[in-house]
Amino acid sequence: MVNSRFSVAIHILSLIATTSDKSQLTSEYIAGSVNTNPVVVRRMIGVLKKAGLLTSQSGIAGYDLLVEPKDLTLLAIYHAIDGPEQLFAIHDEPNPACTVGQKIQRTLEGVYTSVWHAMEEQLQAQTLQDVLDQLR
Amino acid sequence: MVNSRFSVAIHILSLIATTSDKSQLTSEYIAGSVNTNPVVVRRMIGVLKKAGLLTSQSGIAGYDLLVEPKDLTLLAIYHAIDGPEQLFAIHDEPNPACTVGQKIQRTLEGVYTSVWHAMEEQLQAQTLQDVLDQLR
DNA sequence: CAATCCTGTAACTATAATAGTTACAACGGG
DNA sequence: CCCGTTGTAACTATTATAGTTACAGGATTG
Numbered sequence: 001m002v003n004s005r006f007s008v009a010i011h012i013l014s015l016i017a018t019t020s021d022k023s024q025l026t027s028e029y030i031a032g033s034v035n036t037n038p039v040v041v042r043r044m045i046g047v048l049k050k051a052g053l054l055t056s057q058s059g060i061a062g063y064d065l066l067v068e069p070k071d072l073t074l075l076a077i078y079h080a081i082d083g084p085e086q087l088f089a090i091h092d093e094p095n096p097a098c099t100v101g102q103k104i105q106r107t108l109e110g111v112y113t114s115v116w117h118a119m120e121e122q123l124q125a126q127t128l129q130d131v132l133d134q135l136r
Numbered sequence: 137m138v139n140s141r142f143s144v145a146i147h148i149l150s151l152i153a154t155t156s157d158k159s160q161l162t163s164e165y166i167a168g169s170v171n172t173n174p175v176v177v178r179r180m181i182g183v184l185k186k187a188g189l190l191t192s193q194s195g196i197a198g199y200d201l202l203v204e205p206k207d208l209t210l211l212a213i214y215h216a217i218d219g220p221e222q223l224f225a226i227h228d229e230p231n232p233a234c235t236v237g238q239k240i241q242r243t244l245e246g247v248y249t250s251v252w253h254a255m256e257e258q259l260q261a262q263t264l265q266d267v268l269d270q271l272r
Numbered sequence: 273c274a275a276t277c278c279t280g281t282a283a284c285t286a287t288a289a290t291a292g293t294t295a296c297a298a299c300g301g302g
Numbered sequence: 303c304c305c306g307t308t309g310t311a312a313c314t315a316t317t318a319t320a321g322t323t324a325c326a327g328g329a330t331t332g
């Protein structure tokens with residue numbers, strides 16, 4: 001299973017989108033909601049910031065989304081956190097002297113790519129706003 | 137990313153399906169094709185055996201498939217190796233005192249389940265025979 | 273029946289990914 | 303100036319994964 005970074009990212013973005021009192025929105029407060037360490041939160045926020053999803057100012061509490069929740073797809077968030085582009089690992093260097101070993105990598109790549117695309121479609125179809133609606 | 141066990145399982149099953157000379161089909165030979173250790177192969181084969189996909193006899197080289205390649209979907213193989221039923225981890229114990237923290241787990245479960253089903257469909261649509269055809 | 277090759281399995285080790293933690297420099301508001 | 307905050311680097315702990323060693327027991331062959 002892939003790590004929980006994607007879940008944490010969605011959680012953080014949801015908090016930013018729904019918290020009106022900016023001064024309350026510190027990394028420590030967010031960490032309290034997510035149940036993790038403030039540094040983990042700041043680290044994740046740094047990644048989301050680099051991807052252009054939000055802004056912040058050093059020394060001041062509060063974060064602002066740069067994309068409307070209804071325009072922010074889960075796929076965009078996934079790409080922002082630089083999640084893996086493949087779901088399954090393929091073993092290294094199968095034996096090229098063997099018919100199966102010779103072609104298994106290409107074959108599996110094809111299989112996994114079709115699976116991957118199905119997943120992308122699902123993530124593309126849902127936005128942060130959809131998540132917010134379900135949190136109400 | 138999920139581990140390479142799924143890839144290795146498909147590789148092993150492909151070899152068993154395509155190797156006519158049973159006496160050649162030892163765990164060491166398979167390991168040579170996959171590029172891993174014979175014990176890793178035997179361990180994986182033990183799992184596939186328990187799932188009813190193949191048989192073997194202690195002390196004798198060779199394995200036999202119990203399911204026709206055209207009837208063996210990749211999803212069945214995935215279930216056989218007991219792959220994770222979810223792609224993304226959800227962080228533990230978000231704060232229930234917070235609106236977001238309270239409902240984020242259920243919400244993410246819903247999101248991830250829809251992604252999971254899309255993936256299952258893809259794996260269900262492809263059989264070991266499809267893989268074999270591409271290996272030729 | 274002894275030698276040999278194989279499977280099945282337990283136990284240990286090595287490596288890498290992930291998350292958590294400590295520490296501290298730099299920024300801003302009161 | 304003081305305090306709370308962000309941004310980051312560096313270290314540690316935990317866990318998953320794969321690789322490895324070791325060995326008991328079945329089957330074949332001379």
